[in-house]
Amino acid sequence: MSFKTENRKISNIFESQRIYSVPRYQRGYVWENINWSELLNDIKFTIRENDTAVNWSHFFGAIVLNKKYPENNYNNSLGIESYEIIDGQQRLTTIFVIFIALCSRYRSLGSNVASSRADYIEKTYIYLTSYSDSEKIFKLDNAEITSDIKAICQSALDQTYIPTNSNKPIYKLFNFFLDEFKQYDFNQLEKFFSKLLSINIVEIISEEDEEIYNIFEVLNARGQKLLQMELLKNRVMKYITPREADVIDKAKETWKEIENNFTHTHLKDSDTALHHFVKCYIGKPQNKDSVYKLIKEKVDIDRMSDLLEALKNFSISYKYVTESPNENNYIRYFQLKNNRQISALLAALHIKLAKEFNSESLFIQTLCQLRNYFFIFNLERIPGNKIDKYITEYSFKIYNSSHKNELLIYVASLFSKLAELIELDNGIKKYLETNPSLRYSNKKNSGITKNGSLVKYILCEIYKKMQSDTQLNPDLLTIEHLNSDDGTENSCLLSNLTLLSKELNEKLGNKNPVEKIKVIKEESSIETNKTLDNFIIEGVFNQDSRMQWLSKELTTGNFEFKSDYLNITADQIKEYEEIEKIVKEDNALYDLLKKLGTKFKCKLEKDPNLLEKKERYEELEAKYNKGKK
Numbered sequence: 001m002s003f004k005t006e007n008r009k010i011s012n013i014f015e016s017q018r019i020y021s022v023p024r025y026q027r028g029y030v031w032e033n034i035n036w037s038e039l040l041n042d043i044k045f046t047i048r049e050n051d052t053a054v055n056w057s058h059f060f061g062a063i064v065l066n067k068k069y070p071e072n073n074y075n076n077s078l079g080i081e082s083y084e085i086i087d088g089q090q091r092l093t094t095i096f097v098i099f100i101a102l103c104s105r106y107r108s109l110g111s112n113v114a115s116s117r118a119d120y121i122e123k124t125y126i127y128l129t130s131y132s133d134s135e136k137i138f139k140l141d142n143a144e145i146t147s148d149i150k151a152i153c154q155s156a157l158d159q160t161y162i163p164t165n166s167n168k169p170i171y172k173l174f175n176f177f178l179d180e181f182k183q184y185d186f187n188q189l190e191k192f193f194s195k196l197l198s199i200n201i202v203e204i205i206s207e208e209d210e211e212i213y214n215i216f217e218v219l220n221a222r223g224q225k226l227l228q229m230e231l232l233k234n235r236v237m238k239y240i241t242p243r244e245a246d247v248i249d250k251a252k253e254t255w256k257e258i259e260n261n262f263t264h265t266h267l268k269d270s271d272t273a274l275h276h277f278v279k280c281y282i283g284k285p286q287n288k289d290s291v292y293k294l295i296k297e298k299v300d301i302d303r304m305s306d307l308l309e310a311l312k313n314f315s316i317s318y319k320y321v322t323e324s325p326n327e328n329n330y331i332r333y334f335q336l337k338n339n340r341q342i343s344a345l346l347a348a349l350h351i352k353l354a355k356e357f358n359s360e361s362l363f364i365q366t367l368c369q370l371r372n373y374f375f376i377f378n379l380e381r382i383p384g385n386k387i388d389k390y391i392t393e394y395s396f397k398i399y400n401s402s403h404k405n406e407l408l409i410y411v412a413s414l415f416s417k418l419a420e421l422i423e424l425d426n427g428i429k430k431y432l433e434t435n436p437s438l439r440y441s442n443k444k445n446s447g448i449t450k451n452g453s454l455v456k457y458i459l460c461e462i463y464k465k466m467q468s469d470t471q472l473n474p475d476l477l478t479i480e481h482l483n484s485d486d487g488t489e490n491s492c493l494l495s496n497l498t499l500l501s502k503e504l505n506e507k508l509g510n511k512n513p514v515e516k517i518k519v520i521k522e523e524s525s526i527e528t529n530k531t532l533d534n535f536i537i538e539g540v541f542n543q544d545s546r547m548q549w550l551s552k553e554l555t556t557g558n559f560e561f562k563s564d565y566l567n568i569t570a571d572q573i574k575e576y577e578e579i580e581k582i583v584k585e586d587n588a589l590y591d592l593l594k595k596l597g598t599k600f601k602c603k604l605e606k607d608p609n610l611l612e613k614k615e616r617y618e619e620l621e622a623k624y625n626k627g628k629k
Contacts, residue, residue, distance in 0.1 A: 003206035010060070010095055011197035014125040014139060018081045020065070022089050022142040025237050025252040027230060029145060029169045031090045036176050039094065046195050062202035063088030080128060083205070089142075095196070096140045097152065097173045099125045102193055104156035105181035114186055118156075121193075126153070145170050228292045229259070229270045235292075236308055239301040251305075254312050261315035264323060273322075276344035276395075277314045281307075283396030314347060317355065321346035329461075330367035336454050337378060342370070345391050348399035349411075357404045365565060366411060372561040373415070375458075375554075376422045379431045379438075390417055405597025409576050412568035419563040429551040432494055439492040442485050448492060455479060459499050461558045462550065466527040478505045480520075482513040482532075482541055495547035498529055513541035572598045582617070582624045589617055 064087035085092060099121055106118035123129055128137045138149060148170040155162045155174075162171055162178075181189065233255055240251045262273040275288040282298050299307050322343055326332050334342050346367070353363035377387070394414040401407040432438060439448045440455045456474035463472055477499040483491050490496065500508075504523055508516050517532045524530065535546040553559075576593070579600060583589035592613065593600045604614040 003204060006203045006205075008201050008203045009197060010199045010201060013063075013092070013201065013203065014095070014099070016081070017079055017128060018083060019128065019137065019139055019141050020083050020085050020092055022085050022093075022140075022144075024143065024249075025233065025255060026085075026089055029090065029093050029142075029173075031094060031169070031173070033172075033176065035090070036094065036173060040177070040180060043192065043195050043199070046198075047191050060091055060199050060201040061088075062204055063092065064204045065206075067205055091201075093140060093142065093145075093170075094173060095199075096126070096138075097149075097170060098177050098196065100149075100152050100156050101174055101177040101181055102189065102196075104152075104159070104178055105184065105189060106186075107156065108159055108182075109186055109189075111186070114189075117190075117193075227271050228289065229262070229274050231292045232274065232295060235296070236304050239304040240308065241302070241305065251308060254308055258312050258315045261319040264319060272340065273315070273318055273343075276318065276347065277311060279344045279392050279395045280314065280348050280399035281310060281396075283392070283400070313351060317350040318343065318347040321350055328364075328367065330364070330371040333371045333457065334374065336457055337374070339374065339378075341384065341388060341391055342374070344395040345398070346370075348395045352398055352401060352407050357407065359404070369415065369562060369565055372559050373418055373422070373563075375559050376428070376561055377418075379428065379435050380422055381431075381435060382421055386421055387418065390414060401594070402591070403594040403597075405599075406594035408566055408568065409573060409597050412564075412566045413573045413577070415563040415565075416570055416573055419561075422561075428555055429547055432547060432551060432554075438494045439489070440479055440494075440497060441487055441492045442481075443487045446487055446492070452479060455494065455497060456499060458494070459497065462553050463499065463526055463528040465553070465557045466531075468527075470525065472499070472526065474499075476501070478502050480505050480508065480516070482516055483543070484510065490543065493543065493547070494550060495543040498532065499526060500524060500529070514539065517541065568598060576600075582620050586616065586620060589613060589620070 063085065066084040066086050068082040068084060103118040103121050103126070106114045106121070126139065128139060138146070140149070142149075148168055152162055152170065152174045154160070162175060166172070181192075184192065236255070237248065237251065240248060259270060262270040271288055271291075275291050278284075278291045278294060282294060284294060284298075295307070321328075321331055322335075324335055326335060331346065334346070349363060349366055353359045353366065394410055397410045398407060398414075401410060436448065437451055437454060438458065440451045441448050443449070453474070456477060456479060459479075460472045460474045460477070478501070480498050480500045481491055481496055482498060483496050485491055498520070500520065501524075504520070507523075508519060511519070514536055517536060521530045521533055532546075535542050535549070537545060555561075576598060579593055580590070583593055592603075592610075596603050604610050604617060
């Protein structure tokens with residue numbers, strides 16, 4: 001190993017003629033108030049004004065630096081050294097900005113001695129001293145925040161205002177410490193400055209790129225200080241080949257695209273997205289916090305380029321199926337139900353059906369059946385753990401399918417297994433009456449006001465069947481209680497609810513149900529609303545009759561679940577799976593099975609060009625059947 005470790009103080013780190021640069025692939029500055037407060041409180045604790053006999057100091061952990069060769073230095077003839085910050089960017093950036101905030105406060109005191117102290121900090125800890133004023137070079141080099149650093153330095157020099165409402169993290173950091181220092185007089189500033197310089201830190205320096213990445217991983221992977229995505233990024237950048245600058249730069253840009261796709265979704269959680277990717281790419285069940293370890297175990301280092309490309313393509317589809325609001329009406333249902341477990345499967349289907357096999361219409365049909373299935377599944381309130389294993393298993397199978405017929409078999413097999421978990425008889429009415437997620441009340445203390453979006457979605461889907469000329473937009477419609485919304489269970493049921501425009505809703509006021517239905521029939525543009533009088537029996541609005549109608553519509557209309565919509569029977573699925581076991585070790589036969597799907601045996605029998613494969617299959621089949629006995 002070619003690296004050295006030294007115990008340093010902050011004064012040693014920043015007094016040296018060094019430039020510390022932040023690699024472009026690293027995450028941005030992410031520390032927040034909680035991190036700054038912890039550091040501030042630690043330093044204030046070490047000051048110990050009333051206990052001069054105790055010389056407390058603060059330990060700031062370890063930083064990992066990669067020493068660059070002379071040709072990479074800014075000016076080697078001046079003795080200036082250049083280091084990449086592999087680990088420690090957050091801490092060094094924070095200290096650097098604290099120096100600037102100290103300068104600002106010293107200058108605001110107005111005395112000559114305070115101004116001299118500000119000049120000393122600036123020349124010693126902020127800028128390199130080997131350059132003229134016109135060529136001031138910051139000791140911390142981070143292209144992403146250089147303009148912000150210049151702005152706060154100018155503010156410290158001119159005593160001008162930095163917006164406190166800015167979302168820029170460096171501005172927030174600067175203002176946090178400046179607000180603290182405004183409470184200090186000169187002596188208090190001196191004590192703080194002295195303790196800041198005395199902070200202990202372990203400096204680890206290597207001159208070998210490969211070694212420095214290993215050090216980074218040891219320091220970070222054993223704990224959970226970093227996101228799984230951050231650990232994976234480090235590994236990809238370490239092993240991506242070839243090691244030319246343009247390849248590495250392209251990898252960095254690709255990673256930025258992936259991060260953008262993963263964080264611009266309704267989940268806003270890159271580690272959850274990575275977890276879903278691993279379910280598809282590797283296929284082993286695992287928890288979110290162990291995916292990096294699993295990737296290390298299962299993905300060889302020489303496959304980093306393939307992994308990066310696969311992750312990028314997955315991120316594109318993942319963004320499509322998870323971004324909110326979503327243009328796809330079927331996906332919108334899963335978001336309303338906050339169903340995260342389905343995201344991996346949806347992304348796998350989009351990658352294969354919509355993109356690789358160019359079957360957009362089949363992709364939409366499959367989404368429809370998934371939505372319809374999960375509506376029944378959720379309505380019957382079946383525990384989610386009963387379905388998790390299928391989602392994981394078939395996300396992997398679908399994502400890794402190499403032929404369209406193979407994919408269709410897997411989709412048909414998934415739906416066949418899912419159908420076994422739900423009731424498909426006429427019992428849906430009892431679930432409509434008992435499932436609390438489809439009840440709605442305007443009463444704030446009812447606890448079911450949050451169900452409004454889902455109720456509008458369900459009613460819109462039912463009403464679409466009769467709505468041929470205009471589209472129904474749930475965002476422009478309101479929920480009307482036909483019987484008054486008195487907070488009772490009966491008034492909150494789906495059978496008592498309909499959709500109206502806001503204007504018509506307000507017009508109905510407190511009329512009784514029969515009067516409301518008469519006005520609705522005359523003035524509503526929703527065709528299904530015009531049939532509400534079918535449920536007036538003997539002069540009274542009959543909710544039970546309407547619930548029966550809703551039950552029928554939900555099983556025969558837009559929510560009808562057809563597990564056999566691909567026209568692949570259970571017997572065909574079973575035969576395919578049996579053949580799969582027989583030919584799995586024969587690559588040529590296995591690939592032919594995937595390509596032909598349910599037509600595999602028929603093709604072997606009828607195609608003379610496949611005679612040799614037919615004979616080989618018959619031998620394998622006989623051997624397999626003999627082993628079963």
